[in-house]
Amino acid sequence: xxxxxxxxxxxxxxxxxxxxxxxxxxxxxxxxxxxxxxxxxxxxxxxxxxxxxxxxxxxxxxxxxxxxxxxxxxxxxxxxxxxxxxxxxxxxxxxxxxxxxxxxxxxxxxxxxxxxxxxxxxxxxxxxxxxxxxxxxxxxxxxxxxxxxxxxxxxxxxxxxxxxxxxxxxxxxxxxxxxxxxxxxxxxxxxxxxxxxxxxxxxxxxxxxxxxxxxxxxxxxxxxxxxxxxxxxxxxxxxxxxxxxxxxxxxxxxxxxxxx
Amino acid sequence: xxxxxxxxxxxxxxxxxxxxxxxxxxxxxxxxxxxxxxxxxxxxxxxxxxxxxxxxxxxxxxxxxxxxxxxxxxxxxxxxxxxxxxxxxxxxxxxxxxxxxxxxxxxxxxxxxxxxxxxxxxxxxxxxxxxxxxxxxxxxxxxxxxxxxxxxxxxxxxxxxxxxxxxxxxxxxxxxxxxxxxxxxxxxxxxxxxxxxxxxxxxxxxxxxxxxxxxxxxxxxxxxxxxxxxxxxxxxxxxxxxxxxxxxxxxxxxxxxxxxxxxxxxxxxxxxxxxxxxxxxxxxxxxxxxxxxxxxxxxxxxxxxxxxxxxxxxxxxxxxxxxxxxxxxxxxxxxxxxxxxxxxxxxxxxxxxxxxxxxxxxxxxxxxxxxxxxxxxxxxxx
Ligand SMILES: Cc1cc2nc3c(=O)[nH]c(=O)nc-3n(C[C@H](O)[C@H](O)[C@H](O)COP(=O)(O)OP(=O)(O)OC[C@H]3O[C@@H](n4cnc5c(N)ncnc54)[C@H](O)[C@@H]3O)c2cc1C
Numbered sequence: 001x002x003x004x005x006x007x008x009x010x011x012x013x014x015x016x017x018x019x020x021x022x023x024x025x026x027x028x029x030x031x032x033x034x035x036x037x038x039x040x041x042x043x044x045x046x047x048x049x050x051x052x053x054x055x056x057x058x059x060x061x062x063x064x065x066x067x068x069x070x071x072x073x074x075x076x077x078x079x080x081x082x083x084x085x086x087x088x089x090x091x092x093x094x095x096x097x098x099x100x101x102x103x104x105x106x107x108x109x110x111x112x113x114x115x116x117x118x119x120x121x122x123x124x125x126x127x128x129x130x131x132x133x134x135x136x137x138x139x140x141x142x143x144x145x146x147x148x149x150x151x152x153x154x155x156x157x158x159x160x161x162x163x164x165x166x167x168x169x170x171x172x173x174x175x176x177x178x179x180x181x182x183x184x185x186x187x188x189x190x191x192x193x194x195x196x197x198x199x200x201x202x203x204x205x206x207x208x209x210x211x212x213x214x215x216x217x218x219x220x221x222x223x224x225x226x227x228x229x230x231x232x233x234x235x236x237x238x239x240x241x242x243x244x245x246x247x248x249x250x251x252x253x254x255x256x257x258x259x260x
Numbered sequence: 261x262x263x264x265x266x267x268x269x270x271x272x273x274x275x276x277x278x279x280x281x282x283x284x285x286x287x288x289x290x291x292x293x294x295x296x297x298x299x300x301x302x303x304x305x306x307x308x309x310x311x312x313x314x315x316x317x318x319x320x321x322x323x324x325x326x327x328x329x330x331x332x333x334x335x336x337x338x339x340x341x342x343x344x345x346x347x348x349x350x351x352x353x354x355x356x357x358x359x360x361x362x363x364x365x366x367x368x369x370x371x372x373x374x375x376x377x378x379x380x381x382x383x384x385x386x387x388x389x390x391x392x393x394x395x396x397x398x399x400x401x402x403x404x405x406x407x408x409x410x411x412x413x414x415x416x417x418x419x420x421x422x423x424x425x426x427x428x429x430x431x432x433x434x435x436x437x438x439x440x441x442x443x444x445x446x447x448x449x450x451x452x453x454x455x456x457x458x459x460x461x462x463x464x465x466x467x468x469x470x471x472x473x474x475x476x477x478x479x480x481x482x483x484x485x486x487x488x489x490x491x492x493x494x495x496x497x498x499x500x501x502x503x504x505x506x507x508x509x510x511x512x513x514x515x516x517x518x519x520x521x522x523x524x525x526x527x528x529x530x531x532x533x534x535x536x537x538x539x540x541x542x543x544x545x546x547x548x549x550x551x552x553x554x555x556x557x558x559x560x561x562x563x564x565x566x567x568x569x570x571x572x573x574x575x576x577x578x579x580x581x582x583x584x585x586x587x588x589x590x591x592x593x594x595x596x597x598x599x600x601x602x603x604x605x606x607x608x609x610x611x612x613x614x615x616x617x618x619x620x621x622x623x624x625x626x627x628x629x630x631x632x633x634x635x636x637x638x639x640x641x642x
Contacts, residue, residue, distance in 0.1 A: 193268060
């Protein structure tokens with residue numbers, strides 16, 4: 001059972017995001033970078049599959065050179081090897097472009113299953129996982145909270161609006177993670193030391209036989225970044241009794257907020 | 261000069277910080293309040309490799325350098341002093357002497373369990389009549405046939421009376437040296453040995469979730485081979501252990517100072533008085549500026565001492581300086597942090613209250629601040 005994990009490095013969700021002077025990018029100097037939390041679930045699930053069925057776990061990332069840190073952390077958690085595709089042309093490319101590169105890189109790595117996060121928490125596009133499956137021509141099951149593998153098939157429970165659906169697909173397939181799938185382990189101290197000796201290959205688009213030229217068309221142009229409007233303070237509804245408060249609330253909703 | 265940490269050291273900091281925040285921070289105040297040593301959190305700390313950090317892999321250790329170990333202690337102490345105490349004492353005082361002075365059989369017997377966090381080992385030096393002055397100790401060991409017979413008592417021994425306690429290293433008098441002073445030898449005594457009693461000490465001001473014990477030895481018979489190293493090596497072994505141990509106490513001071521400073525800074529930015537955040541008042545801002553500066557100095561001093569040790573250079577003077585300085589810095593920083601919190605800083609709802617209490621031990625344990633100044637003054641030739 002060879003599992004390929006698609007992993008992205010993102011700013012930690014605790015970081016304070018500030019817009020840079022140019023108005024179209026964010027300040028990155030003080031940002032803390034982490035593995036995208038949904039990808040952490042993917043790494044954990046891959047490690048559990050290897051523990052149960054044997055095989056290997058490979059981490060595949062498209063990103064800046066700095067993203068090697070995130071791959072190393074996944075190796076410290078227990079993954080076997082990592083591949084980082086890095087190319088200046090890819091700076092600012094859209095999710096479909098990322099998916100094309102990932103798919104091209106995935107073709108060079110043997111896998112029975114690909115696990116990706118449902119989305120990256122930095123730009124929340126929700127696209128890459130399914131787009132990679134499409135490019136590779138394999139089935140994809142998104143938002144998985146439980147999976148079971150038997151005889152070359154994978155059966156998953158996935159969250160849908162108001163419930164859970166059970167979906168099955170033949171392998172090779174791609175699944176994306178949903179919270180609740182597992183509780184990711186910590187990279188242990190000895191794991192961190194062992195990761196030092198694990199292979200981490202760096203590749204460019206040319207190494208993958210891709211023409212950088214074709215990717216310039218996929219560039220996104222950010223016109224402007226604005227922080228979300230600041231949340232206004234709450235309002236306490238006055239009144240002696242619950243009835244009085246309810247009446248006052250209805251009045252505020254009607255007369256001040258003009259909800260109805 | 262190179263002030264960059266290695267990739268691995270940075271990762272260790274990041275992972276231990278994440279672990280401390282997720283696993284320790286939510287329970288630290290409650291364990292402190294209930295004066296409860298937690299075996300489950302100790303085992304979890306063991307699972308991620310926080311015990312036996314400097315022990316080679318052959319004995320189940322993690323094979324790290326000293327600076328990595330110190331960074332890990334610093335990160336735990338940033339969140340909680342008690343758990344940092346379990347780690348620092350476990351590594352430096354429990355595992356240290358066994359690893360450095362034990363024979364192969366002793367190491368094979370104990371180290372794998374201690375390095376996994378399944379079991380803890382104590383370091384019995386202090387006695388009711390022998391604190392700063394180890395010469396006042398009265399515990400004795402006499403060889404009778406194939407057994408040593410121990411009599412005496414120890415006090416304030418960390419990790420020695422909880423359900424994970426496996427045994428203790430005990431320093432005892434085994435004779436008189438040619439110069440008339442007592443000869444000391446260290447012994448390994450397992451819990452459960454008849455005549456050996458470990459009694460938990462309660463009602464502590466600080467480190468309330470760390471296990472502290474009084475030990476009693478009443479004609480305790482241990483096999484002859486439970487001697488650590490050679491007869492007469494005890495005093496030297498203890499001093500060497502304390503030299504390394506000082507670095508881990510310093511790490512607790514540094515980490516505790518960092519945690520208290522961050523809490524103070526956060527609070528100062530949030531708390532409004534006279535229509536603005538109190539961090540805008542110069543009197544508050546200057547306190548925080550002093551904290552930031554002193555923490556920076558403390559970290560540089562401690563990391564340099566570790567750097568020296570990792571390069572097998574003399575580090576003892578710097579270790580004493582780091583222990584003294586980091587613990588006193590934490591004293592000043594926690595004092596400022598509580599002051600910045602005003603009345604709330606005196607309440608248990610705020611972590612700085614616990615940090616303020618936990619700091620005091622650092623100026624007393626493993627050589628008081630006065631003793632550190634004696635050590636340093638000797639090194640500089642006074
Ligand atoms: C929570 C806790 C955990 C501990 N863990 C351990 C452990 O695991 N193993 C262990 O062996 N011990 C342990 N200790 C003991 C600790 O190391 C001693 O408390 C410490 O060495 C001081 O000894 P004392 O308490 O007897 O104080 P004393 O030595 O009696 O000192 C009292 C005061 O006199 C001062 N003083 C003493 N001599 C001089 C001098 N020559 N010049 C100037 N001033 C002097 C001291 O600095 C201090 O201010 C622990 C203590 C505590 C509180």
